[in-house]
Amino acid sequence: MTRNFENWGASVPHGVEAHFYSECASTNAIAADYARSNSVSPVWIIAGKQTGGKGRKGRTWVSDEGNLYASLLFSPAIAPSDLNALPFIIALAVRDTLIELGAAPMDVQCKWPNDILVKGRKICGILIESSARSASALDYVIVGIGINLMHSPADAQFKATSLKDCLGNRVSVQTALQILAASVKRRLDIWNTQNFEPVRAEWTSCAWGLGEIRHINTAGEAFDAKLVGLDGQGGLLVQLKNGTQRQIVAADIFPVNTQRYEDTQ
Numbered sequence: 001m002t003r004n005f006e007n008w009g010a011s012v013p014h015g016v017e018a019h020f021y022s023e024c025a026s027t028n029a030i031a032a033d034y035a036r037s038n039s040v041s042p043v044w045i046i047a048g049k050q051t052g053g054k055g056r057k058g059r060t061w062v063s064d065e066g067n068l069y070a071s072l073l074f075s076p077a078i079a080p081s082d083l084n085a086l087p088f089i090i091a092l093a094v095r096d097t098l099i100e101l102g103a104a105p106m107d108v109q110c111k112w113p114n115d116i117l118v119k120g121r122k123i124c125g126i127l128i129e130s131s132a133r134s135a136s137a138l139d140y141v142i143v144g145i146g147i148n149l150m151h152s153p154a155d156a157q158f159k160a161t162s163l164k165d166c167l168g169n170r171v172s173v174q175t176a177l178q179i180l181a182a183s184v185k186r187r188l189d190i191w192n193t194q195n196f197e198p199v200r201a202e203w204t205s206c207a208w209g210l211g212e213i214r215h216i217n218t219a220g221e222a223f224d225a226k227l228v229g230l231d232g233q234g235g236l237l238v239q240l241k242n243g244t245q246r247q248i249v250a251a252d253i254f255p256v257n258t259q260r261y262e263d264t265q
Contacts, residue, residue, distance in 0.1 A: 008046060011174055012181040017043040025051050027071035028129060028144040034073055035131065035140045042074040046177055066150030067162070068176045072143040072184060080132045082193040083141070084234040087114050087128055088203045089191055090143055093183040094124050095206060097147070100179050102169050109208040112227075112236045112253060117208055121161035123148050143184075149176055158254065200230050214238075215254040224256050 008018035024030055027045040034043060047070075050063030063069055091110045098108050098118060109117045116124040127144040149171050152160035163169050192198075204210065209227045216223055216238065225238035228245060236248040 008044070008174065008177070011178045012044055013185045015042065016181065016185070017041065018046065018177070018181070019043065020046045020048070022048040023051065024049075026144075027069050028127060028142050031071040031073040031142045031144075032129070035142070042072065044070055044072050044177065044181060046070045046173065048173065063146070064151065066173075068145070068147040068149055068173050068180070070145050070177060070180065072145075072181075073140060074143075074188075075140045076138060076188075078138060078193050079136055080130065080138055081135070083128070083130060083138070085191065085193070085196050085199050086141070086143070087126060088199050088230075088234060089187045090126050090128070090145065090184065091116055092199070092202060092206075093187040094126070094145060094147065094180065096183040096187075097176065097180045098123065098163070100183070101163060101171055101176065102167050103163070105206075107166075109206055110203050111208040112230075113234075113250070115158070118161055118163075118166050120208070121152075121159045121166070122156065123152070123161050123163065123166070145180065147176060147180070149173065157252070196232060196234070200232075200234075204229055209253065209255075213256055215256040216248060217252040217254070218248065218250065227253070 006020040008020045012018040021030065024047045027047050027050065030045045034045070047063070049065045050069050091114065094116050095108045095110060098116065099105050103118050107119050111117050114126040115122050124145065124147045128141065129144070130141045131139040133139060148160060148162035150162055150164050152162040152165065163171055210229060212227060213224050214227050216225055225240050225246070228237040228239050231237055231247055236251070238246050238248055240246060
């Protein structure tokens with residue numbers, strides 16, 4: 001259920017729509033409704049509060065007022081197989097946004113697969129959903145972004161923070177959206193689906209935990225390994241204690257209380 005719809009078109013780049021709801025179940029859900037009932041022109045859906053916000057694996061995303069909850073609906077002329085780079089592009093756009101809002105560049109890191117940290121604590125999560133009726137073309141993509149501007153959950157799996165807590169900055173949702181929408185557009189405008197390397201290199205340069213031991217939870221097992229970097233498809237490469245490398249395509253990553261170990265190769 002939604003209420004108090006407002007047009008925020010002046011807050012986003014030319015040619016993009018923006019609609020604010022004081023409360024809704026989920027901005028991704030509203031974006032999907034737009035995709036089914038309208039032509040898929042770029043549109044941001046923003047909520048003051050979500051009653052059914054979701055993160056990865058269907059987890060509840062705490063969505064009280066004061067933070068930014070936004071979803072971008074658009075229809076890129078690419079194949080579904082080209083989407084691998086998008087989470088990293090969006091992560092870098094969010095990083096740009098946080099730096100413009102006052103965070104020190106060295107403090108803002110990208111955490112695989114879809115989080116952004118400030119001073120080692122989670123400040124943003126990204127959830128990307130898409131629809132495709134064929135292997136050659138996407139119907140639409142929805143990029144859901146939640147940024148902790150004013151508060152953060154105390155009981156999150158990974159320790160969290162907010163812009164207010166870590167910087168003392170009080171930033172309005174509309175200000176944050178203006179900067180985020182411009183940053184995302186800049187990044188998407190230069191996206192070359194045939195060349196992941198520049199994105200991989202930039203993401204790697206500000207990635208959390210590379211070269212260090214981290215605890216990895218996959219669907220079927222948990223283990224410690226050194227984070228090595230991204231493969232050509234955006235998977236995470238890790239090095240096991242016996243020196244062999246392994247590709248991870250889905251997992252939750254956490255710190256461990258162990259010392260870095262040396263390469264065994």
